Amino acid sequence: MYHLSRFNTSWQKGGDFFLHNSLSNSFIKLDNSLYDLLKAKKITDKLPIDLIEYLKKNYFIIDNIDDDINQFRKLFTISRYRSDVLNLTIAPTTFCNFKCPYCYEEGIEYEMMDTNTEKEICKYINSSQEKNVAIVWYGGEPLMAFDKIVSISNYVIKCGKYLKTSIVTNGYLLTNEKVEILKSYNVKNIQITIDGIELEHDKTRVHINGKPTFWKIIENISYILNETDIFCSIRVNISKQKNEFQNVLNFFNDKFGGLRYNVHSAFIRDSSGLLQKIKPLSCNEGMSFQDKVVFQRTSYTKNNSKQYPILKINDCTARSLNSFVISPSGDFFKCWEDIHNKDLAIFNIHRSNKIRNNLLNKYLFSADVLTDEKCIKCNILPICGGGCPVSRIKSLNNADYDHDCDVYKNNIEEFLTYYYENTTN
Ligand code: SF4
Numbered sequence: 001m002y003h004l005s006r007f008n009t010s011w012q013k014g015g016d017f018f019l020h021n022s023l024s025n026s027f028i029k030l031d032n033s034l035y036d037l038l039k040a041k042k043i044t045d046k047l048p049i050d051l052i053e054y055l056k057k058n059y060f061i062i063d064n065i066d067d068d069i070n071q072f073r074k075l076f077t078i079s080r081y082r083s084d085v086l087n088l089t090i091a092p093t094t095f096c097n098f099k100c101p102y103c104y105e106e107g108i109e110y111e112m113m114d115t116n117t118e119k120e121i122c123k124y125i126n127s128s129q130e131k132n133v134a135i136v137w138y139g140g141e142p143l144m145a146f147d148k149i150v151s152i153s154n155y156v157i158k159c160g161k162y163l164k165t166s167i168v169t170n171g172y173l174l175t176n177e178k179v180e181i182l183k184s185y186n187v188k189n190i191q192i193t194i195d196g197i198e199l200e201h202d203k204t205r206v207h208i209n210g211k212p213t214f215w216k217i218i219e220n221i222s223y224i225l226n227e228t229d230i231f232c233s234i235r236v237n238i239s240k241q242k243n244e245f246q247n248v249l250n251f252f253n254d255k256f257g258g259l260r261y262n263v264h265s266a267f268i269r270d271s272s273g274l275l276q277k278i279k280p281l282s283c284n285e286g287m288s289f290q291d292k293v294v295f296q297r298t299s300y301t302k303n304n305s306k307q308y309p310i311l312k313i314n315d316c317t318a319r320s321l322n323s324f325v326i327s328p329s330g331d332f333f334k335c336w337e338d339i340h341n342k343d344l345a346i347f348n349i350h351r352s353n354k355i356r357n358n359l360l361n362k363y364l365f366s367a368d369v370l371t372d373e374k375c376i377k378c379n380i381l382p383i384c385g386g387g388c389p390v391s392r393i394k395s396l397n398n399a400d401y402d403h404d405c406d407v408y409k410n411n412i413e414e415f416l417t418y419y420y421e422n423t424t425n
């Protein structure tokens, strides 16, 4: 006798029967009789051996009651404590050449990394045990400190580490020459935000001098996609007031179809509280859970059949032992959104013996999904991962704040039925 995995979801739509397992992320159509056996929990050795093997391999059925959650625990824990790679997100500057109305950096003190801090960061990387170094360049607009990107990258390569990088940029300063230099630093992925087509984009991706930005960025993206093998990750910020996702997706499919990019949406959220203070604002409201579900579901149906849940067994920087976010002044943080709040720094590179262990441990372990009964019983845990750790910690200490579940929670059947209809018809 076998057990059914807690990560299974089975459902019937019209005359079809479906089964998804969020640990293997496998999605299958069943015949009626197998569906009935699953529902009745009657999976026995009497079924054909190859069917049993298939169901076991994909975690639909398990030998022992906790085999599925234990496998998830193992994968999740390994990813948190990987010791072969040092993951750094480095902001060489917090200056930016854009002034987007929803940017949380409004009102902050701008910084540029100085040579002394750069040297100390290089020493830190050199003395680390890890042979592999993965750097995400972040800001501000990191290309405003391109000389720092060049000198730190050259240093890492010179000390014999294997360097892999990616960059989060608004794309405006990403000339062909810079792309060629970045290529030599093993840039695998470039993330650029496009908020709409032409004027729509220019309304929220605003150059500091007021000039339009859309076509310049598209020209730069065109070079990357046509002349290099770097992957472009196109992010579309959406809110209740503004949602240009579908238009951006269509534009990219028309212009760059078949090349190496994806278009994904990101819900604007107001973690800093700043959005309420900045006026006037065209993207001034985050979306409710229900809005997000409706949006995600709609995006499945329109020419975007590649949308499919992804496994989230890599926890974010906050939970990973070998991961830090570094500010221009050399503060080391655990969360990308803390970078302007020195009170949340774990240590500073100029005083690296003064580590705030209690704070570090809080990020690493508080409100852990692996000890949360609700999450451990949840059928979609491996494709949710428990969500943002800081949000989880906040909800732990604040009865009025509820941590959002993933949009797939209670909706996975509907999403996958749409996926099925889009990919098979
Ligand atoms: S803790 Fe949350 S906000 Fe911070 S880096 Fe992780 S997922 Fe992002």
Ligand code: SF4
Residues within 6 Å of the ligand: 374, 375, 376, 378, 379, 380, 381, 384, 385, 386, 387, 404, 405, 406, 409
């Ligand atoms: S946060 Fe919600 S959706 Fe995610 S694993 Fe936990 S209970 Fe499930």
